[in-house]
Amino acid sequence: MSVAVQETLSVSGIILARTMGRGPQLVQHFARISGDLAKLEVKSHTAGEWQWSLIGFALAVLPAFTLLVGGLLMKTDNPATIGTLVAMIALQEQLLWPFEQLLEIGRDARKTRALFARIFEYLDKPVEIVERVDPVVIPRKAMRGTVQMEQVCFSYENAHRPAVNNVSLTIPAGSHVAIVGATGSGKTTLGYLLARLYDVDKGAIRFDGVDLRDMSFDTLSQMLGVVTQDPYLLHASVAENLRFSRPEATDADLIAAARIAQIHDHITALPNGYDTLVGERGYRFSGGEKQRLALARTILRDPPILLLDEATSALDTRTERAMSKALDDMSNGRTTITIAHRLSTIRHADLIVVMQNGRIAEMGTHDDLLAQGGQYAALLRGN
Template sequence: MTVGHSSWREVANAEESESMGDPVRVDGRRIWRLFTPYRWRLASVLGLIAFTSVVGILTPFIVKAIVDDALPNKDLELLFVFVGALIAIAAVEAVVSVLQTLIVSRVGQAVMHDLRIGVYVHLQRMSLRFFTGTRTGEVQSRISQDIGGMQSFVTNTAVDLTRSAAVVCVSVVAMLVLDWRLALFSFLALPFSIWVNGRVGALRERVTTRQQERLADMQSLVQESLSVSGIVLSKTMGRSQRMVERFTGTSREVAGLEVRSHTAGQWEYSVVTLLISAMPALTYLLGGFLMGNTPSITIGTLVAMIALQETLTWPLEEILRSTVEFRTARAHFARIFDYQDREVDIVERADPVVRAPADIRGDVRFHQVSFRYAGAPEPTLRRIDLDIRAGTKVAVVGGTGSGKTTLGYLVARLYDVDSGAVTIDGIDVRDLSFTALAGMLGVVTQEPYLLHASVAANLRFGKEDATDAELVEAAKIAQIHELISSQPDGYDTVVGERGFRFSGGEKQRIALARTILRNPPILLLDEATSALDTRTERAITEALDKVMADRTVITIAHRLSTVRDADQIIVLNRGEIVERGTHEELVARNGHYAELVTGNAPTPASCGD
């Protein structure tokens, strides 16, 4: 089915086997375990449910006594007692209902909070590999749409199901006590109702699974096309109408699935409703036949039985609805558990090495390092041996796809090596705690990410307790202070979505200032000044030379003017080190580096940069 060209009716009327895939099965016990930390609060709810069920079931018997005793005998005193009892029961049920609602709401929201936090924390632990292979809109959809879809079940349905089950049990016992023949007759519609409910529940689970997939597609489309970058792309490419058509098609399919979800089984349910609605009238008819031959069946018995049937009807409907809600919610749980079950491929050791940034010299070494991206036909890096002495400036250059950026990723442990080791001061980065490693490195990338917040907040993301004076000093080093100060709100200026209030070069300088503020012993610059003009770049380089003296600086660059003064230049080609030396040495060698300088080097065919 082509997105944008499928009709609503095609979606709404498609055969189940063709339009809906089988949902991932979720063990119900895993869902119930979410409630385990709140078992005592839930136990109190169950106690309240049991109490109200027992108290509520007295109502039909009081009605029977009113019809058979108080009214025929015109006993007003007895009638007042019975009426008072009915009012008291209603008052008790009202008070208990409020208590139940308070407890259930708090437990439900606590479970939702735990689930959201659990998913978010797990995703924070995932490596860069997961996020490069997953759409941002998909992640957002699962955290918002899927967890939101569980809200009703977690907050209300589970407890409603328990309360209804208690009422059903007590009502069935009371009906059998009143008269077992009328009771069994009242249960005739149950088997058909259960069959219909199971069929509808399975269908809605499949529909919900598909629906959430399409909602994720729609959210991803919105995230991509209505971002600043997406709008610029669609307008400059003249593809705005095409984006509208894509969104319309996806929205139409979501609407069809929504209709399918709400209308599934309605004909079967209407038959069940008809049977349940007809049951009181049929009970009167059967009771009329039995009354002549069965003295125990009185008018009061019939009235009480009908009252019990009505008492039984809503909890039965609630149970049937709740089981369908559970099947629907299970589709949401499946998508959330799918994320929670994703293996974290980069984990911290149980007893990690902890080092303070001040204790780090800054020696970085690659020993026989090889790395391949998942699904890539060839390794991105092959048998890399590289020593970077503390306090030196090392540049890594090479054509597009040569593995330069990947080298930086391995130092920051955004990926783990396939073989070999990357060490800092002789310590394997895989043995360091995440906090210690982050404290050692300051990373500035070609496309820096800025929060939709003020300039000051973006800078303090690198150092929360930074003073205003420290912000200004870092901004001056990054050659961005004058621009920030010229803004009407100064350092309180909001940078906008992804920093679009500033140019590419200005964003790079803000990101550089943020890293300088942290004062790390090792600075990794990945095309960090690529968007700057030559004059600004030279000024920043001179300022960095002062502030980063005696610190290790690793520069990854395409523009070779930024690396001429490096103590050592590493030249990569097809994932291997082909040359190393100073600028003068490499130019004199007239090899690959010299070709890069003259612009004649071939572009390697490789996966990853």
């Protein structure tokens, strides 16, 4: 039910429902789900309840039964005294009470086990990406930022073809590489592999000569900063969103990062400035503003390798140009990998890699590729 509420009552959900005219159907859908949930609740509260009633009934009848037996015993030749009978009943009460408690615990345990079965189902799932026992740790000062990919292959589970197929690429520290290619050609997947969100099936990826699988998670996250295609902002203030990447950052650090991402002026113009609440219940930033906030957040970490996956796609060309200039100015030896559809933005990259169906179709500088008259030239003509 909370998924249904999230989907239909969130701002994007309402916009979708309104523009598609699906309001009444969603109300029906919600009514059906809450009906199902109500039935389930009733069922869970009444399951095994008749057995429990029988036990309760038996326990309530027992004292009466004792009285009956006692009464009968009084009529015999060797009659029991009233005192014995009262003592018996008192004793019985004392014994029945803990017995009742015990039964109740049994009932609760049964209910809880049913709920825990669902939790354990998740806990029992094998962890796919694990840190090595003695991982390689590289101090921030020693990081240079070279990236090597060696015959990297990767397929998603149940996919009929590999998303990344035999990709080999060496990126020297401090250079700017652009990855372009048709939609679905495996660019984002390649980025996921660099961030080790998935492990490669074959081949290897190395940062500064260290295989990602040997690197500590901490080193990896310091080494690579990622701005994803659809940035996610927390429901918190702008400052808290930025500090998520580096909690100890000073206000001056925040402002410097926001300046590079070309968002500082916009934030200061807001009534609450850096304390403005972000998210559905707070200030709603535009697509391009969100991208710039996400970029500022990553810049704040100051990683030696920066991966931008369509991170500036929602910006107008002037803002984008100002941003890439600011990025270049502060890069001092930072390796930048840009995934882009807008070819005008990557024209000056040191190396342009064109991907097609998970493979590298061609690579070179803008001028080389243009002269070759292959894929890149075709993409450029189509732009």
